[in-house]
Amino acid sequence: MKHTLYDKIWADHCIHENEDKSSLIYIDRHLIHEVTSPQAFDGLDIKKRDIWNKQSIMATTDHNVPTINRDKGITDPVSKIQVETLRDNCKKHNIELYDLDNIKQGIVHVIGPELGMTQPGMTLVCGDSHTSTHGALASLAFGIGTSDVEHVLATQCLNLTKDKNFKIHVNGKLKPFVTSKDLILYIIGKIGTSGGTGFTIEYAGEAITDLSIESRMTMCNMTIEAGAKSGLMAFDKTTHDYLKDREFLPSKKHYDNALKYWESLVSDESAHFDRTEVFDANDVEPQVTWGTSPEMVTPVDSKIPTPDTVTNEEEYIDTLKYMGLEPGVEINSISLDKIFIGSCTNSRIEDLRDASQVVKGEKVSSSIKQAIVVPGSGLVKAQAEAEGLDKVFIDAGFEWRDPGCSMCLGMNDDFLQPYERCASTSNRNFQGRQGDKGRTHLVSPAMAAVAGIKGHFYNVKEFMNEK
Amino acid sequence: MKNNNFQGQVIPINRDNVDTDLIIPKQYLKSIKKSGFGPFLFDSLRYTTTATLDSNSDRTEVSSFILNQTPYKKGTILIAKSNFGCGSSREHAVWAIQNYGINIVIAESFADIFTRNSYANGLLLICLDKNIIAKIINDALSSDSYKIKVHLESNIITLPNEENISFTIDDSYKERILNNLDDIELTLQYKNKITEYENKIKQTKPWLFDNE
Numbered sequence: 001m002k003h004t005l006y007d008k009i010w011a012d013h014c015i016h017e018n019e020d021k022s023s024l025i026y027i028d029r030h031l032i033h034e035v036t037s038p039q040a041f042d043g044l045d046i047k048k049r050d051i052w053n054k055q056s057i058m059a060t061t062d063h064n065v066p067t068i069n070r071d072k073g074i075t076d077p078v079s080k081i082q083v084e085t086l087r088d089n090c091k092k093h094n095i096e097l098y099d100l101d102n103i104k105q106g107i108v109h110v111i112g113p114e115l116g117m118t119q120p121g122m123t124l125v126c127g128d129s130h131t132s133t134h135g136a137l138a139s140l141a142f143g144i145g146t147s148d149v150e151h152v153l154a155t156q157c158l159n160l161t162k163d164k165n166f167k168i169h170v171n172g173k174l175k176p177f178v179t180s181k182d183l184i185l186y187i188i189g190k191i192g193t194s195g196g197t198g199f200t201i202e203y204a205g206e207a208i209t210d211l212s213i214e215s216r217m218t219m220c221n222m223t224i225e226a227g228a229k230s231g232l233m234a235f236d237k238t239t240h241d242y243l244k245d246r247e248f249l250p251s252k253k254h255y256d257n258a259l260k261y262w263e264s265l266v267s268d269e270s271a272h273f274d275r276t277e278v279f280d281a282n283d284v285e286p287q288v289t290w291g292t293s294p295e296m297v298t299p300v301d302s303k304i305p306t307p308d309t310v311t312n313e314e315e316y317i318d319t320l321k322y323m324g325l326e327p328g329v330e331i332n333s334i335s336l337d338k339i340f341i342g343s344c345t346n347s348r349i350e351d352l353r354d355a356s357q358v359v360k361g362e363k364v365s366s367s368i369k370q371a372i373v374v375p376g377s378g379l380v381k382a383q384a385e386a387e388g389l390d391k392v393f394i395d396a397g398f399e400w401r402d403p404g405c406s407m408c409l410g411m412n413d414d415f416l417q418p419y420e421r422c423a424s425t426s427n428r429n430f431q432g433r434q435g436d437k438g439r440t441h442l443v444s445p446a447m448a449a450v451a452g453i454k455g456h457f458y459n460v461k462e463f464m465n466e467k
Numbered sequence: 468m469k470n471n472n473f474q475g476q477v478i479p480i481n482r483d484n485v486d487t488d489l490i491i492p493k494q495y496l497k498s499i500k501k502s503g504f505g506p507f508l509f510d511s512l513r514y515t516t517t518a519t520l521d522s523n524s525d526r527t528e529v530s531s532f533i534l535n536q537t538p539y540k541k542g543t544i545l546i547a548k549s550n551f552g553c554g555s556s557r558e559h560a561v562w563a564i565q566n567y568g569i570n571i572v573i574a575e576s577f578a579d580i581f582t583r584n585s586y587a588n589g590l591l592l593i594c595l596d597k598n599i600i601a602k603i604i605n606d607a608l609s610s611d612s613y614k615i616k617v618h619l620e621s622n623i624i625t626l627p628n629e630e631n632i633s634f635t636i637d638d639s640y641k642e643r644i645l646n647n648l649d650d651i652e653l654t655l656q657y658k659n660k661i662t663e664y665e666n667k668i669k670q671t672k673p674w675l676f677d678n679e
């Protein structure tokens with residue numbers, strides 16, 4: 001019997017098969033943050049339940065924290081209570097917390113892999129839908145709600161129904177300045193935001209194996225925007241090289257055994273997938289979303305669709321109204337108010353390097369009200385500063401912030417004012433996502449940087465050729 | 468939900484991809500409780516301005532939004548199109564729907580994480596065919612009152628014109644909803660098996676436990 005990577009990790013963690021086709025699945029790693037955990041801890045307290053395995057848990061503060069003037073503490077009293085509740089819960093239960101005063105603090109999906117908390121073959125959960133990110137390291141990772149957070153705290157398990165297998169095979173090579181962000185937006189544009197519902201998606205093919213782990217994480221991260229809870233990529237040499245020397249990796253004593261296990265984390269040749277889609281990396285141009293769903297996406301050198309090309313006209317009209325755009329308008333002519341480079345999709349060192357290449361020696365357009373760079377973690381920030389990237393951004397007129405989710409969801413003070421338009425490297429362009437009535441266009445870090453310099457969208461390939 | 472039968476006014480939301488950011492915007496996720504989200508359900512569609520958890524008064528309603536209109540305002544059964552509950556995993560979306568007084572959501576399809584969260588809280592989700600959804604939305608929008616009956620025991624929905632529509636629902640899900648079971652307690656029945664499994668992987672994957 002041939003098995004997919006997903007089948008293998010699933011089987012390896014299955015404790016018991018229930019009568020109703022669901023299975024009791026063991027969870028190896030649990031990441032928690034301030035927003036989706038308080039009610040879970042509360043639930044444990046009420047029922048006087050213990051935590052099953054504290055060692056499996058890592059906590060950080062990211063969603064609701066300031067990215068500026070941290071020495072002043074959290075000024076919003078409601079946010080403060082939430083962060084302090086996490087602190088209290090971690091202290092009470094003796095859980096490792098990477099808090100604001102720790103250089104290892106950062107967005108949960110950035111620090112998990114960075115610290116080696118995320119390891120191949122693990123089942124990994126977090127009360128956050130972008131937990132799919134960790135699949136880039138061949139770990140079965142998915143987001144859960146707060147009741148499930150409580151369930152995992154108390155039992156180290158979840159009752160799950162197995163997904164179907166979906167393979168997305170990408171042939172060829174990405175063109176220069178086209179990134180994995182463009183590729184995943186392109187794919188979501190093709191399969192739609194519910195194309196992956198009920199599936200776990202494995203990405204494969206030359207274009208995928210060519211990618212760095214950071215770039216792979218960007219794709220697995222946005223897998224949830226295609227409707228699938230988990231994205232997976234096979235273990236290979238790139239994975240191994242990335243993992244080397246991470247803090248929480250298996251110790252010397254066990255390393256060889258672990259590596260042997262990790263090397264088995266690939267789909268068997270001719271394993272059965274319930275669905276397969278094939279794409280060609282050559283077809284992908286830099287992408288820009290124009291609407292309020294990630295599937296509303298188009299190449300930068302194209303136009304907003306016209307009514308005759310859409311299936312749901314009512315939704316299309318509402319969307320354009322919300323976005324303040326007209327049918328047939330050239331994407332390149334859209335002017336921006338704000339630029340946001342950050343989020344668990346694109347705030348790793350490679351993303352900042354990409355954007356800084358564009359920004360170097362340039363100035364942010366005077367028509368841009370604010371351009372911010374928010375590194376994904378304290379370690380990313382320090383690395384960027386060691387490379388002098390902070391100076392490149394600051395000299396150009398970008399603000400250089402402390403790590404957190406920031407303007408990806410605008411729970412802290414970083415958000416869009418009504419009707420402001422933002423080129424954002426994050427993952428969701430939903431109505432109000434970055435601020436009430438705010439307008440979000442999702443792009444790659446390099447494309448966001450170019451938009452900041454030009455004041456409007458512009459093809460990064462041309463920009464770099466002209467540079 | 469304690470009853471097997473349920474009757475209520477329909478709240479039609481004529482949209483695909485109703486995401487959880489739309490159901491409950493981020494500024495209300497700062498709460499550390501499971502209650503109090505009802506006043507903020509569909510907040511950005513319902514009011515012209517935003518509020519915060521601790522200050523929510525004197526806001527102007529958007530009169531064209533369905534929840535600001537009679538009879539929908541007092542509705543208890545929400546109906547929408549495909550991919551309902553997509554996006555963020557925030558369980559606050561389910562709490563907001565329930566806090567508002569809605570007991571059932573009907574749609575063409577639901578996002579995976581939202582479905583789990585609904586199960587965990589006993590919010591009943593029912594999938595119906597696209598054409599039936601379109602008809603119910605249409606009829607509900609053009610009637611002064613549009614109440615439907617959901618018979619959970621027999622898996623049947625009765626429309627106001629007495630037409631019966633059957634739906635399928637997972638038996639274990641139904642049992643959990645009807646009996647309000649404690650999921651954690653159910654899992655802890657397998658305590659010994661979990662420990663046994665853990666002892667096994669301590670041998671086969673010792674690196675997960677031993678960092679020395």
Ligand code: SF4
Nearest residue numbers: 130343344405408409
């Ligand atoms: S950066 Fe955005 S998407 Fe990622 S975890 Fe934070 S809020 Fe969620």
